[in-house]
Amino acid sequence: MKVEHLSKEIEQRLIIDDVNFELKKGEIVGLIGRNGEGKTTIFRLIANHYNKTKGHIFINEENIDRHRELYSQIFYIDSQYHSLSGMTPKTIAKQYQELYPSFDTHRFLGLVDAYQLPINKSYRTYSKGMQGLLLIILAICTNATYILLDEPLDGLDFYVKKQALQLMLEEVAEAKKTLLISSHNLLELEYIIDRALIIKKGRLVKNYQLNEVKESIKKIQMIFPNNELPRLVTENATILESRGKVTVALFHQLSPELITEISSHEPILFEELPVSLEDVVASQVLDDTELVIAKKGGNADE
Structure with missing residues (x-):
């Protein structure tokens, strides 16, 4: 994936300013910056939840706004605005089968059962840890190539966090998926990311290969x-x-x-x-x- 000259203006204020980067298959990239610097806006622009003011996004050299079927290669759930609240895992699976042609329902329900998440209870009744784990299972089972995770480990207890990290790392290693992940906990990111994109005031100020x-x-x-x-x-x-x-x-x-x-x-x-x-x-x-x-x-x- 290539992100070129990505910009977003909201109420005549430039929130994202000419951001450029690439995501390669099989790598984990940290999107890092303080609150309000534009991380979530970048996620929303890539996932087409916001219209771009300027810029283009390409997958395999194809502009995803001209080849909209390519959006099925991107997974992102907005933590503030999503429709999962009243859904059970079974109804979530039905909805995502329609959104993602390669959605693996059998694996999804199997992982829900394996991690002892209540199959017949709605998402909103889950604890925060259960919700976080379910979202990561959902991301994996869409079979999207590019998985965007905005603070996925926030508020998870140690045991659930360990399970979630193991799932993510196995998926990247075995299926050559790409994770773009933000987190306030830099200690957690340090041990899983290959590269760090540092955002300040809506601009990409550094693109570091961590090692x-x-x-x-x-x-x-x-x-x-x-x-x-x-x-x-x-x-x-x-x-x-x-x-x-x-x-x-x-x-x-x-x-x-x-x-x-x-x-x-x-x-x-x-x-x-x-x-x-x-x-x-x-x-x-x-x-x-x-x-x-x-x-x-x-x-x-x-």
């Missing part, structure tokens, strides 16, 4: 004499955290020459730490003030 970026970025904790941080550090790094005398920063390019220059300031401590997805995202999504608030445990939305 590559972790190898190229260096996270350093340091202490300098008189607690004075040299200017060359602030000019070449993103400051993640300051705790007393200790400063933690991300260097996107820590060359031997820069290390030599820093060493001339005789640091008391200059030690490399493991880089996490949270570190990478924080350096791209939050500004300096918000980084300090976030690291102190406050609310950056306030």
